Amino acid sequence: MSRSIVRQSKFRHVFGQAAKAEQSYDDIRVSKVTWDSSFCAVNPKFLAVIVESSGGGAFLVLPLSKVGRVDKNYPLVIGHSGPVLDIDWCPHNDNILASGSEDTTTMVWQIPDHTPCRPISEPIVVLEGHSKRVGIVKWHPTARNILLTAGSDNLIIIWNVGTGEPLITMDDHPDLIYNVSWNYNGSLFCTTCKDRRLRVCDPRKREVVAERLSPHEGIRPMRAIFTKEGNIFTTGFTRMSQRELGLWDPTNFEEPIALLELDTSNGVLLPFYDPDTSMVYLCGKGDSSIRYFEITEEPPYVHYLSTYSSKEPQRGMGFMPKRGVDVSKCEIARLFKLHERKCEPIIMTVPRKVSKLVEEIQSLKATVLSQEKRICDLENKLSKYTNGTV
Structure with missing residues (x-):
């Protein structure tokens, strides 16, 4: 009995494609702060990027449609010292954004739909409770007005x-917190920490x-995210400083569901998870590629799909929520x-199958070519008769 060697998956042929040059956002001075955040956040309305600024902290917010060269005097969102x-x-209001800063505060901003005339400097809320810099801000996925910060x-x-x-204030971590991820419904969150522990809270x-x-046995920073099934996907380093990814069941942390070594690069892998397709995109800081994997319930559980490669390394990465992609063009992620x-x-796209209409057009074209050849043969025959060569 024959068995297919290639694993069947509708996402096996997903391919990445950079937008045309005129669809990029140019002349943005991306922040040079040495902090392992993505420096970028995006939703169906706006693109926000942490930028270099004098006299404090600032970020740029652009309407998604405002592509091309960004005016150097374009108003920034300022307010952090x-x-x-x-x-x-x-996730519940596309005009609301939260920011965390080295000045120990978290600020929540209302971004107007129109382009402001001057910099936005007045947050709607200032949250003061940390004694040191705030490096992580995460909105609750299901409850309105609930925000998690870690400093x-x-x-x-x-x-x-x-x-x-x-x-709620939790002080269970004895060292620097690397990242925080809510689960699918917001009942739990997982953290990675400099003490090399993965925690579920x-x-x-x-x-x-x-x-x-x-x-992961290496001492370099780890990342962890919940999958929709409730498992935890992690990225980290081996003892020999190789990059590694893992899949864990939080109800049984003894053995990993899957553990896979990748390469020897230094950049921390930032994972972006799509619960609709069970795909995870790995973007290493300083890398020039994006690897993507599919997480399934059959071995080996984490399946490598493909890699998008480009020439220039990435300083950071933003991930569009699913409601912002163009599904009419078979786009599954941006x-x-x-x-x-x-x-x-x-843009990540699933190639669509050749439709019956295209097949019919191809069939008609083949018929036309056949008829044209037949006509040409008959005309040659007629020409021979009239010239008396036959």
Whole structure:
């Protein structure tokens, strides 16, 4: 009985393609802060990029349609007295964005639909509770006005943005927190930490409900994200400084579901997960490629699909929510790659099958060619008769 060697998957032929040059955003001075954030956040209305600025922290917010060269006097969002480290769009309101900064504050901003005449300097809420820089801001995926922040004081604070008051403060981390990820419905979040532990936290219980020491044995920073099934996908480094990815069941942290070595590059891998397709896109800072994988329930569980490669390395990356992609063109994801001076959309597309209409056109063309050949043969025959050569 014959068995197919190639694994069947509708995403096996997904390919990435950079947008045309005129569809990029040029002359953006991307921040040079040495912080492992993505420096970019995007939603169906706006593109936000953390930029270089004098006299404090700032970021640029552009309507998605405003492609091309950005005016050097384009109004920025200013207000932080220190560099901005992380930004995140609210999933429930496309005009609301949160920013965390080295000045220990988190600010929530209302971005107008029209282009402002002057810099936006008045946040709608200022959240003060951290004693050191705020490096992570994450909106709750399902509850309105709930924002999580994590700072270099090793604290995690969950805020009610409507009142500006902290709801929950957790101090379970003894060292710097590298990243935080909510699960699909927001009932849990996972964290990675400089103490090399992966933790699963229940904010309602205000405690760590599961943890794993050294999911990756290297000492370099790790990243972790929840999948829609409730497993945790991680990226990190081996003891020999090779980049590695893993898939874990938080109810049984003893052994990984999957563990896969990638390469020996230094850049921290930023994972972006699409729950609709169960695909994860890995973007390494300083890399010039984007690898993508499919997570399934059959071995080996994490399936390599393909790699999008370009010439220039990426400084950061933004990931468009699914409601912002053009499904009529078979687009399943759109990433926004930060270069040193510009932002370039990269479109991930599933090739559509040849439709019956195209097949019919091809069949008609073949028939026409056949008829034209037949006519040509008859005309040659007629010519021979009239010339008396036959």
